[in-house]
Amino acid sequence: xxxxxxxAEILAEFPKLRALVVGDVCLDRWCTYDPALADPSRETGIPxxxxxxxxxxxxxxxxxxxxxxxxKAGRVAVLGLVGEDGFGHELRAALEARGISSELLxxxxxxxxxxxxxxxxxxxxxxxxxxxxxxxxxxxPETLDRALVGILEHAAPxxxxxxxxxxxxxxxxxxxxxRMRAALARIPNVLVWVDSRMRAEHFRNxxxxxxxxxxxxxxxxxxxxxxxxxxxxxxxxxxxxxxQGAEGALVVTDSGFGYGTTFVPTRRVANPTDxxxxxxxxxxxxxxxxxxxxxxVAAARFGNRVASITIMKKGTGTASPEEVLG
Numbered sequence: 001x002x003x004x005x006x007x008a009e010i011l012a013e014f015p016k017l018r019a020l021v022v023g024d025v026c027l028d029r030w031c032t033y034d035p036a037l038a039d040p041s042r043e044t045g046i047p048x049x050x051x052x053x054x055x056x057x058x059x060x061x062x063x064x065x066x067x068x069x070x071x072k073a074g075r076v077a078v079l080g081l082v083g084e085d086g087f088g089h090e091l092r093a094a095l096e097a098r099g100i101s102s103e104l105l106x107x108x109x110x111x112x113x114x115x116x117x118x119x120x121x122x123x124x125x126x127x128x129x130x131x132x133x134x135x136x137x138x139x140x141p142e143t144l145d146r147a148l149v150g151i152l153e154h155a156a157p158x159x160x161x162x163x164x165x166x167x168x169x170x171x172x173x174x175x176x177x178x179r180m181r182a183a184l185a186r187i188p189n190v191l192v193w194v195d196s197r198m199r200a201e202h203f204r205n206x207x208x209x210x211x212x213x214x215x216x217x218x219x220x221x222x223x224x225x226x227x228x229x230x231x232x233x234x235x236x237x238x239x240x241x242x243x244q245g246a247e248g249a250l251v252v253t254d255s256g257f258g259y260g261t262t263f264v265p266t267r268r269v270a271n272p273t274d275x276x277x278x279x280x281x282x283x284x285x286x287x288x289x290x291x292x293x294x295x296x297v298a299a300a301r302f303g304n305r306v307a308s309i310t311i312m313k314k315g316t317g318t319a320s321p322e323e324v325l326g
Contacts, residue, residue, distance in 0.1 A: 002021075003009060004297070005292070005293055007302070007305075007324060007325060008189070008325060010061050010288075010289055010292050010293065010298075010302060011071070011072070011319060011321045011324060011325065012072055013073070013292040014072050014073050014288050014321075015072050015073070015074045016074055017073050017074055017075075017160045017288060017291060017292070018073075018074055018075040018158060018159045018160050018161070019065075019068045019073045019075065019076050019077075019159060019160065019161045019162075019163065019287075019288070020076075020077050020078075020079060020104070020155060020156070020159040020161070020162045020163070020183075021061045021062075021064050021065045021068070021076070021077070021078045021079070021160075021163045021164075021165060022061070022078075022079045022080065022152060022163070022164050022165070022176070022180070023061040023077050023079075023164050023165035023166055023167065023174070023175050023176050023283070024060045024061055024114055024164055024165055024166065024167040024168050024174040024176070025058065025060060025061040025062050025065075025081070025082065025091065025105065025114065025115060025165075026058070026059035026060035026061070026062055026091075026115065026167070026173055027056060027057075027058065027059060027087050027088075027090055027094065027113055027114070027115045027285075028056065028057045028059035028062075028063075028113060028115075028118065028315075028316065029054055029055075029056050029087075029090075029116065029118065029273045030054065030055040030056070030057070030059070030118050030120060030315065031051045031053075031054045031117055031118065031119050031120065031221045032051065032052055032053045032054070032120045032121075032122045033049045033050055033052065033119055033120070033121065033122060034050050034051075034052050034123075035053045035121060035122070036290065037124055038050065042195040045192075046158075047089050049119060050128065051096035051119075051123075052113070052122060055305070056090050056091075056093075056094050057094055057315070057316065058078075058091060058094050058095050058098070058100070059116055059316060060114065060165055060167045061078060061080055061163075061167065062078065062091070062094070062095065062100075062282075063277045063280040063316045064094065064163050064165055064192060064195075064280045065077075065078050065098075065100045065285050066098055066217070066316070066318050067280060067281045067283075067285070067306065067310070067318045067319070068100075068119045068131040068163075068284045068288070069098050069100055069285030069318075069321055070097050070318035070319060071284060071285060071288060071306070071318075071319065071321060071324075072318070072320075072321055073250070073288060075101070075159075076101065076104075076183030077100065077101035077103065077155075077294070078098045078100060078101070078102060078104065078105060078197065078202070079104040079105070079106055079148070079151055079152060079155065079161075080104075080105055080106070080148075080174050080175050081106050081108055081109075081111065081114075081140075081148065081174075082105050082106070082107055082108070082113045082114075083107070083108060083109075083112045083113040084108065084109045085112065085113055086108050087112070087113035087115045087134065088107060088113040088162070091105075091113055092105065093141060096233070099261070103149055104155055106142055106144065106148055106151065107322060111136050111144075112134045112135070112136055113134065113183075114134065114135060114136070114168075114174070115133065115134040115218065116131055116132075116133055117131060117132040117133070117134075117169045118131050119131070119132070120167035122195070128145070131238075132271045133184065133326065134175055135168070136170075136174070137170050137172065138172060139172040139173075140171040140174070140175065140177055145177050145179050147182055148175060149179050149183045149242075150168045152180065152184070152187075153183055153184055153187075156190055157189075158246025159190060160191065160193045160291055161190070161191065161193065161287050161288060161291045161318050162184070162187065162190055162191070162193070162288050163193045163194075163195070163197055163283060164176060164184060164192065164193065164195065164196070164203075164206075165280070166194065166195065166196035166197060166198075166199055167195075168198075169196050169197060169198060172278075173198075173199065176196070176199075178202070178319075181202055181203055184203070184206055185203070185204040185205040185206065189292060190229070191207065191287065192206040192207065192293045193206070193207045193209060193235055193286075193287040193290070194206050194207065194208045194209065195207070195210070195279060195280070195283050196210065197214060197275075198214075198217075199218075200214055200215065200218035200229045200235070200299070201218040201219070201221055201222035201231070201234065201235060202235075203235055203237070204235055204236050204237075205236050205237070205238075206238075207237060207238060207239045207240075207296075208235060208237045208239075208240050208241070208289070209241040209242075209243065209279075209282070209283055209286070210242060210243075211242070211244070211245070211279055212242055212243070212244045212245070214242075215231070218231060222234050222235075224244075224287065227238060228242060228250065228252050228261070229252055229261060231252075232252045232253075232254070233320075238244070238253065238254055238257070239253050239254075239290070239296045240252040240253075240287065241250070241296065241299075241300055241303075243278075243279055243282055243303075243307075245275075245278075246266070246268065246269065246272075247265065247266070247302075248264050248265040248266040248304055249261060249263075249264045249266070249300040249303065249304060250262070250263050251263075251272070251296050251297055251300050251325070252253055253296055257295075257296055259296065259297060262297055263306060264297055264300040264301050264307060265304075265307075266304035266307070266308055267304070267308055268310060269308055269312065272311040272312060273311065273313060273314055274311060274313065274314050274315060274316075274317070275311050275313050276315065276316055277310060277315075277317065278307045278310060278311050279307075280316065281303075281306045281307050281309075281310040281317070281318065281319060282303035282304065282306060282307040283303065284303075284306065285299075285302045285303045285305065285306030285307075285319070285324075286299040286300055286302055286303030286306075287295075287299070288302075289302040296303075301313060305319075305324055306319045306324060309323050309324065
């Protein structure tokens with residue numbers, strides 16, 4: 001463990017790190033529409049939504065990758081699944097444009113690319129219509145499951161940090177299946193950092209970062225009560241990090257770190273612009289810092305700093321080293 005490193009010293013180590021993001025890689029499509037073009041359809045009478053421009057960005061696991069790239073990690077790649085469709089093509093292009101390798105993305109026919117379509121009012125600049133999501137509600141076919149785990153096992157030794165984004169909210173889950181969780185638990189000599197929206201209690205032997213609501217749900221499902229120290233022991237996590245929004249993060253460690261349970265406050269942001277993606281930016285900064293320092297409290301402090309910057313930007317923002325130092 002290397003305690004006492006300055007922010008500048010930590011940032012200087014990031015270009016030496018190789019980071020792999022595993023999980024539900026999404027395409028975010030930001031579609032600006034003109035309300036004046038809402039003419040009713042001649043056939044149905046239903047008003048149309050007249051989209052006049054579209055911007056695409058990597059989302060979900062891609063948001064973590066965006067943040068890793070912005071923080072100048074030396075090498076960033078994503079491992080997941082995309083469909084053989086136009087959205088898949090757009091997603092690969094969006095990743096490559098940010099210097100993120102898509103070589104480990106597996107293309108699959110008859111499975112839609114995980115896509116969020118966000119409709120932005122061109123007059124107000126606000127997202128004020130229901131989002132249109134393209135999701136796969138069926139369990140991952142075993143052939144694809146085995147193929148993805150095989151890619152992980154072959155690629156893992158080439159990376160210093162693996163960040164897992166288990167974001168699918170369907171009961172079947174997404175890319176991060178039971179077979180994938182078991183493989184992640186077996187990876188030696190690599191920091192594995194997991195953010196799971198609905199299944200945190202099913203991971204073993206890895207760092208787990210839920211938010212408070214997710215942690216409470218995982219603890220209730222696993223233990224029948226909310227007990228974070230016991231939840232950490234139950235999943236055998238070396239570190240359990242529970243983000244608490246504007247308050248900061250609770251860090252629960254095993255005895256090897258010498259901390260026990262520690263609350264790490266964050267700086268107050270009076271009027272955040274957009275909190276979407278704050279957890280992903282926290283994970284990117286904190287996981288890299290934990291790999292550099294071995295200090296989970298320093299990692300949470302750095303993650304808080306990164307998230308406090310990204311919530312002042314519209315959409316799923318990122319933070320540069322210059323902004324972190326500012």
